[in-house]
Amino acid sequence: MNTIEALESNVRTYSRSFPAVFKKARGSIMFTEAGRKVIDFLSGAGALNYGHNNPEIKAAISEYLDSDGVVHGLDMATPAKVEFMETFSSVVLRERDLHYRFQFTGPTGANAVEAALKLSRKITGRHNVISFTNGYHGQSLGAIAASGNRYYRKATSIPLSGTTFMPYDGYLGSADSPADYVRKVLMDESSGIDLPAAILVETVQGEGGINVAGKEWLRSIQALAKDVGAIFIVDDIQMGCGRTGEFFSFEFATLSPDIVVMSKSLSGFGLPLSMLLIKEAIDAWEPGEHTGTFRGNNLALVSAKAALNLYWRNQAFSQEVRRLGDSMRRRLDAVAHQHGNRFAVRGRGMVCGFDCKTSAIAEATSHKAFEKGLIVERCGPTDQVVKFLPALTIDQDTLGEGLDIFEQSLTETLNLVRPH
Numbered sequence: 001m002n003t004i005e006a007l008e009s010n011v012r013t014y015s016r017s018f019p020a021v022f023k024k025a026r027g028s029i030m031f032t033e034a035g036r037k038v039i040d041f042l043s044g045a046g047a048l049n050y051g052h053n054n055p056e057i058k059a060a061i062s063e064y065l066d067s068d069g070v071v072h073g074l075d076m077a078t079p080a081k082v083e084f085m086e087t088f089s090s091v092v093l094r095e096r097d098l099h100y101r102f103q104f105t106g107p108t109g110a111n112a113v114e115a116a117l118k119l120s121r122k123i124t125g126r127h128n129v130i131s132f133t134n135g136y137h138g139q140s141l142g143a144i145a146a147s148g149n150r151y152y153r154k155a156t157s158i159p160l161s162g163t164t165f166m167p168y169d170g171y172l173g174s175a176d177s178p179a180d181y182v183r184k185v186l187m188d189e190s191s192g193i194d195l196p197a198a199i200l201v202e203t204v205q206g207e208g209g210i211n212v213a214g215k216e217w218l219r220s221i222q223a224l225a226k227d228v229g230a231i232f233i234v235d236d237i238q239m240g241c242g243r244t245g246e247f248f249s250f251e252f253a254t255l256s257p258d259i260v261v262m263s264k265s266l267s268g269f270g271l272p273l274s275m276l277l278i279k280e281a282i283d284a285w286e287p288g289e290h291t292g293t294f295r296g297n298n299l300a301l302v303s304a305k306a307a308l309n310l311y312w313r314n315q316a317f318s319q320e321v322r323r324l325g326d327s328m329r330r331r332l333d334a335v336a337h338q339h340g341n342r343f344a345v346r347g348r349g350m351v352c353g354f355d356c357k358t359s360a361i362a363e364a365t366s367h368k369a370f371e372k373g374l375i376v377e378r379c380g381p382t383d384q385v386v387k388f389l390p391a392l393t394i395d396q397d398t399l400g401e402g403l404d405i406f407e408q409s410l411t412e413t414l415n416l417v418r419p420h
Helices: 003-005 054-065 079-096 109-124 140-144 148-156 176-189 213-227 298-311 316-338 359-372 396-417
Strands: 023-028 029-032 037-040 100-105 129-132 161-168 200-201 230-236 259-262 275-278 344-348 353-354 377-379 385-388
Touching: 037 359, 037 396, 054 109, 054 298, 079 100, 079 298, 100 109, 100 140, 109 140, 109 230, 109 259, 109 275, 140 148, 161 176, 161 230, 200 213, 213 230, 316 353, 359 385, 359 396
Parallel strands: 129 161, 129 200, 200 230, 230 259
Antiparallel strands: 023 029, 029 037, 100 275, 259 275, 344 353, 353 385, 377 385
16 A cells, blocks of 8 residues: 555545455455455446456456457457447347447546537537536546536536536425426526537436436436437446346336446446447437547457346346345345434435435444445445445345444444434
């Protein structure tokens, strides 16, 4: 850690929250250089849905490397690309009666968000984008302009334009539907809000605090996008690839987005891979209008194909994810109840947020958890929510052990802050 502190930029975060040198990892367990075992409920911020060093996916990667298959090929045609697209089309899209073209963008989710916004503006000739309170879409300039957190926005040190924020489902905390408000504003010729090129939404806001949108609200927003001639974009970067119990997080609401943004667990192994799914009618790009040196990394396409074949050719994996998610939710609800329901639990599938109400309690609890052998992240406007993102492949015993550590850590924290 001395080398990290001496040489790495101050911008580092996770090495501060989890001060150890991690040497090995397998499944849901990481091992420090000193040999300490730590349960991972962070999963690469959602990039490791199938766990660390998944052996079957790793075997596909090793076989491809041993064959001298093309690793870097820009956007040239390769067997790895063809086989990934064919597998994704047959296993994921056709089973859900969805029809999209693929655009491989730069390697991060923010790269894909930038491409989606750029395409939407090109198609519509409009500039404004509707995003939502507590939304988070990345930290490049276009993506951060559509993200709500002031801490991240302030770091750009320039005016961030081109986005109008609207209330997310539940944000107003009243009986009035925020979807009705958004519709009224966009339909009113004198509201002062320019008609948008796109409406950009997460079905579950991850970094924003695990805020879960209801299906009726999401359907209303999709219908509104169509009515005002805007491109409807679902950011499925963190909540896609099975995190909510289905491959796409929007399936439960039977949505059909114009553009789906994907990254994080798409590669299945933590390798950089991002893409857009674009409806054919709006694939308005001219050749080379949006490029990137590392778009469509072939090694990541190989691992992504292996993950699809392993986990998504039938409903068994999805059903197990929902079962584990229900188990995690029940346990966290019980912990909240034990403390007089002073805390709130939110989530869907295998993502849960435990709202500690104050950042001090959340921070102290997560620090104690790490000392006891659990990595768990915080999120929300003031980092007051403890965020649970275990691997979707975690076994019940390891999940229970991690939740035990969290409960012990929370209890010890509350005992320290409780007046004597």
